[in-house]
Amino acid sequence: MASLRDIKIRIKSVQSTKKITKAMEMIEASKMRRAQLAAIKGRPYLRKLEEVIGNLVNYSDPVLSHPFLKKRDKVKNVGYIFMTSNRGFCGGFNSNIIRKMVEILREEKDKKELILTVGKKGRQAMERIGKGVLADFEKVPERATFLDTVGISRVIADDFLSGKLDEVYIVYNHFYSSLSQKPVVKKLLPIEPGSTDGLGMIGAKAMKHDYIFEQDREKLLNELMHRYIETIVFQTVLESFASEHSARMMAMRQASDNASDIITNLTLHYNKARQAKITKEILEIVSGSSA
Amino acid sequence: MFHLSIVTAEGSVYEGDIEMLVAPAVDGELGILTNHHPMVTKLGPGAMRALKPDKTEQILFVNGGYLEVLNNKVTILADTAENIDAIQIEQARAARASAASMLKNAKDDVDREKLEEELRTQMIRERLAEVNQYKKKPSV
Numbered sequence: 128m129a130s131l132r133d134i135k136i137r138i139k140s141v142q143s144t145k146k147i148t149k150a151m152e153m154i155e156a157s158k159m160r161r162a163q164l165a166a167i168k169g170r171p172y173l174r175k176l177e178e179v180i181g182n183l184v185n186y187s188d189p190v191l192s193h194p195f196l197k198k199r200d201k202v203k204n205v206g207y208i209f210m211t212s213n214r215g216f217c218g219g220f221n222s223n224i225i226r227k228m229v230e231i232l233r234e235e236k237d238k239k240e241l242i243l244t245v246g247k248k249g250r251q252a253m254e255r256i257g258k259g260v261l262a263d264f265e266k267v268p269e270r271a272t273f274l275d276t277v278g279i280s281r282v283i284a285d286d287f288l289s290g291k292l293d294e295v296y297i298v299y300n301h302f303y304s305s306l307s308q309k310p311v312v313k314k315l316l317p318i319e320p321g322s323t324d325g326l327g328m329i330g331a332k333a334m335k336h337d338y339i340f341e342q343d344r345e346k347l348l349n350e351l352m353h354r355y356i357e358t359i360v361f362q363t364v365l366e367s368f369a370s371e372h373s374a375r376m377m378a379m380r381q382a383s384d385n386a387s388d389i390i391t392n393l394t395l396h397y398n399k400a401r402q403a404k405i406t407k408e409i410l411e412i413v414s415g416s417s418a
Numbered sequence: 419m420f421h422l423s424i425v426t427a428e429g430s431v432y433e434g435d436i437e438m439l440v441a442p443a444v445d446g447e448l449g450i451l452t453n454h455h456p457m458v459t460k461l462g463p464g465a466m467r468a469l470k471p472d473k474t475e476q477i478l479f480v481n482g483g484y485l486e487v488l489n490n491k492v493t494i495l496a497d498t499a500e501n502i503d504a505i506q507i508e509q510a511r512a513a514r515a516s517a518a519s520m521l522k523n524a525k526d527d528v529d530r531e532k533l534e535e536e537l538r539t540q541m542i543r544e545r546l547a548e549v550n551q552y553k554k555k556p557s558v
Binding site: 168169171172175176178179182183273336337338339340341342347350351354358361 | 423425426427428429430443444445448455456457458459460484486488493495
């Protein structure tokens with residue numbers, strides 16, 4: 128059995144670790160609240176924008192077209208926006224998403240993948256497996272605004288339009304709740320407008336609306352399309368931040384709980400050792416006096 | 419009556435049925451009543467007035483965005499939208515003043531154009547806030 132002193136030192140060290148994890152848990156809890164709120168509040172805008180674009184693309188007469196909507200016959204270059212965190216200590220947040228990314232890279236052998244990373248951990252992981260990174264956006268600030276992420280979507284849009292990329296996906300952690308965040312692969316380009324809530328459907332055939340466009344139709348659609356991918360990128364950044372802080376808070380809570388368990392155990396050991404020592408001393412005294 | 423939803427990237431701002439909407443399109447104000455033809459337009463900075471079924475009016479300041487009308491559903495994707503009662507006049511004045519001083523220091527024509535646009539937006543916002551305050555004062 129370890130000596131009393133050793134146990135005492137270990138208890139002390141676990142206690143100070145617990146203090147740190149507890150503090151980090153509290154910091155992350157407040158960051159998490161803000162990040163979650165931002166992510167949740169951003170969702171309706173994306174949903175509505177999706178709806179409007181879906182309506183325009185699916186139901187407009189004459190049919191609208193835009194380069195973002197066109198599928199390429201031959202998909203050679205695939206772009207991935209890979210979102211991780213800059214810092215660690217967040218449980219499975221980064222490892223899950225990195226595993227997913229590596230899986231994708233292994234599957235798609237015949238295509239050329241170009242990766243853009245948001246977050247330091249993802250870039251480092253790609254470097255480790257010897258995969259070059261096209262661009263890195265490590266410096267997206269914690270309280271990201273729309274303008275902070277426009278750069279990312281602009282690079283993507285330009286490369287897609289110039290033919291450098293044929294398809295673009297976003298790989299990120301989607302925020303479901305504080306307890307659940309899952310790696311998601313979302314197709315960004317070309318845009319596949321999902322049919323909306325069956326608006327104007329007659330039987331199986333969609334009714335076409337002849338929209339009035341107050342401004343130039345092509346220009347307006349172009350603006351909306353760009354806004355759409357900008358919004359998706361922005362929203363996924365928000366989701367990723369919300370997931371990161373939730374994951375880190377949970378990881379820190381776990382660590383604090385573990386520390387508490389260890390302290391309880393060690394204290395038990397300490398008390399047992401102390402009692403054993405006292406018992407031993409009494410025995411020694413008794414046997415000494417009777418002799 | 420038709421349904422109106424106003425959303426911004428920062429969240430949903432208005433959701434409900436209204437009787438009439440006057441929206442600030444880029445090329446002039448635009449009135450929308452029930453059974454309006456499907457339409458899409460870009461919005462400029464200005465006041466968005468919604469007449470509710472109880473005949474009260476809700477006025478919001480929007481600084482741009484898009485508007486879609488389809489099947490008695492109006493969707494507004496605003497860049498920003500704020501209830502004019504929530505605008506602080508002092509803050510609006512300061513924002514206008516700073517926009518004006520920034521315009522004076524414009525680097526080039528592209529920059530100037532952008533800042534002129536910004537100043538115009540701030541002037542409209544300030545004016546709206548002032549008119550709103552004036553209206554709210556009890557008449558003598």
